[in-house]
Amino acid sequence: MQDSFPTRVYQILAAIPKGKVATYGTIARLASSPRAARQVGGILKRLPKDSTLPWHRVVNRFGKISMEESNYIRQKECLLKEGILFDENDCIDLTRFGWAGDD
DNA sequence: AAACTGACTGTTA
């Protein structure tokens, strides 16, 4: 496809199965830029207000939410609501909930 | 157009 990077990220985001999470690296890889993990975060941070994309399904490679506290709480709530569980360290078990790009 | 920034990641110290 010829879409620009953010567009690809949006489409990948929309493709994350409910109850799964993707790391920035995974999304970057699927967006054909394996080293642009950072940029994925940059895009999510500046997501358009009218976007209804499941941005909350994106965490860092440790399965940990990587943002300031206010949004952190909001994201965690969303994930819990989708059946994603956090361990005592507030980390998601990526071996269980991590999305490999194939459901 | 050039420079700065960052919701990451992998490697070294």
Add this chain to the structure above:
DNA sequence: GTAACAGCCAGTT
């Protein structure tokens, strides 16, 4: 085992 450093690359100013 934790802490710091450096690449990375696309968005923003």
